[in-house]
Amino acid sequence: MDAITILFIVGGIIAFFLILYIFPVNLWFTALLSGVKVSLINLVLMRLRKVPPALVVNAMITSTKAGLNLTSNEIETHYLAGGHVNNVIKALISADKANIPLDFKMATAIDLAGRDVSDAVQLSVNPRVINTPPVAAVAQDGIQLIAKARVTVRANIRQLVGGAGEETILARVGEGIVTTIGSSATHKQVLENPDRISKLVLEKGLDAGTAFEILSIDIADIDIGENIGAKLQTDQAEADLKVANARAEERRAMAVAQEQEMKAKAQEARAKVIEAEAEIPKAMAEAFKDGNLGIMDYYRMQNIQADTDMRESISKPKGSKK
Known part of the structure; x- marks a missing residue:
């Protein structure tokens, strides 16, 4: 055999398989034997629409054997919408056997909503x-x-x-x-x-x-x-204790401040007394000068002052300082 003959044979084999791929005669024959009515032209159009003919034919055979009346157009539409055909068929068969009311439209809507319709039917049967x-x-x-x-x-x-x-x-x-x-x-x-x-x-x-x-x-x-x-009562008691301590500290600080203020006022008063006492010698000098105070008056005043100091020293307890 020369090269041209071999090329023709190979080309013929490729063309034969290509024709079988475009015209899925085996699927059409299988559907025919299973009692599913689908034309060969429809299978070819599925190829052109990029729909797997085997998926549609097998789904139709399964649904027909289960007593469901589904068309190839319904199954193909659901596949093109992005649905899971096998799950829908399985769910419809399970629902039919369990006497659960479920039609193809509801099943496809559940499937396209993102839920597993087959698992949902099983969950209806087995809680x-x-x-x-x-x-x-x-x-x-x-x-x-x-x-x-x-x-x-x-x-x-x-x-x-x-x-x-x-x-x-x-x-x-x-x-x-x-x-x-x-x-x-x-x-x-x-x-x-x-x-x-x-x-x-x-x-x-x-x-x-x-x-x-x-x-x-x-x-x-x-x-x-x-x-x-x-626990809440304990937390509240601790919070109340902190508030009471804060208020007590505030009162103590105010008392200390008042004490310091009183000491300052006492020092101020003492300073005024010392200032006033410093004016006494001046007043006495003026009194001597003006003749309003005599020497005997001065001595009597000194005696009275000495007597007062002696009485004060006697009245004070031992160990106390002036």
Whole structure:
């Protein structure tokens, strides 16, 4: 065989596989045997629209065998919208077998919303248990309680589009636990009847607007925490003590200031007395000069002064200084 013949053979093989790729006869034949009506031209157009024909054909075969009436156009549209075709088909089959009302439009909307529609259907059949993190709350007697709950939920198919998720359920249950414990007169009431929390929380309708339906709320554990009331009273007493000490220190400082002020006034008065005493000799000299004071008057005044000093020295206790 020469080179030209080999080239023709290779080209023929490549052309044959290319034709089989563009015209997926095997898929068309498989669909025909499975009772799925899809034309070969439609499969070729899927190639041109960059839609995997095998994905569409297999989905149609699976849905047809399950008794679902889906068209290739519906499946192709959902794929082009970025959806997960296999998950939607699986969810529709599971919902049909479990007698859960779910049509193709709702299933595709849930899938395009970013939720796993197959997992949602399974969750509708088999409820899930969500464990809440420890929730701390304080009863009216000041004792802190730490509660853990198990929330049994199942998916609400009609609320999956636009409904809140598990985080909202956990937040609402935690809020309900805090409210219930906080409204209890004593922590003993909660410990004696933990189901009281479950009943009050369920009555609040916490699953409204969420993608789940709460079936039950079970309190798994309740631990006693700190005595918050006593701690707050202790902190308040310490704060009051600091305020009292500050006020006492303020009063002491004011008293010291007043004492110093009185000492200053006493020194000032003493200075005025000394100043006045310094004027006495001048006045006496003037009196002698003017003849208003005689020598005998002066001696009598000295005797009186000496007698006064002697009396003062006798009246003072021993060891005291003037």
